[in-house]
Amino acid sequence: MGALTSLATLAGAGASLYAASRTQQAQQAQNRAQVQLAQQQQQAQQGQLALQQEAERRARAEQLARTIAAARARLGAGGVAAGEGSGAALEAGLRADAAAGQQDSDEMFRARLASGRASLLNPDMSLTNALRAVPTFGTAIRSLLD
Numbered sequence: 001m002g003a004l005t006s007l008a009t010l011a012g013a014g015a016s017l018y019a020a021s022r023t024q025q026a027q028q029a030q031n032r033a034q035v036q037l038a039q040q041q042q043q044a045q046q047g048q049l050a051l052q053q054e055a056e057r058r059a060r061a062e063q064l065a066r067t068i069a070a071a072r073a074r075l076g077a078g079g080v081a082a083g084e085g086s087g088a089a090l091e092a093g094l095r096a097d098a099a100a101g102q103q104d105s106d107e108m109f110r111a112r113l114a115s116g117r118a119s120l121l122n123p124d125m126s127l128t129n130a131l132r133a134v135p136t137f138g139t140a141i142r143s144l145l146d
Contacts, residue, residue, distance in 0.1 A: 050109075053106075053109045060102060064098040067094055071090055
């Protein structure tokens with residue numbers, strides 16, 4: 001009768017380990033699917049951010065061109081040559097302001113991309129079920145030895 005108890009305990013431990021292994025495999029598959037989905041979402045978000053950044057850059061360049069054209073027209077109407085002296089200084093100042101604004105926008109864009117990255121420390125749950133099965137296995141071994 002004692003041998004049957006030991007065999008039953010051993011069979012129970014084996015079944016428990018098998019179930020834990022299958023559960024671990026299922027969780028690993030689910031985790032891989034979640035990681036893949038998260039990567040796809042991150043790529044889509046980064047694509048949207050890049051498109052938005054490019055649209056803002058084009059809009060900023062168009063606004064700069066309109067502003068410079070308007071300033072040249074006003075200077076020309078006032079009898080001042082737009083490419084010389086104060087006209088050139090005004091244009092250089094407008095271009096410098098636009099470049100500074102674009103640089104700020106680029107820095108913000110890089111920060112937004114960096115904030116969307118998944119952490120390298122995300123748990124993958126690869127050993128969780130194995131570690132949970134160890135006490136069950138230990139209990140089975142202890143009952144065999146008793």
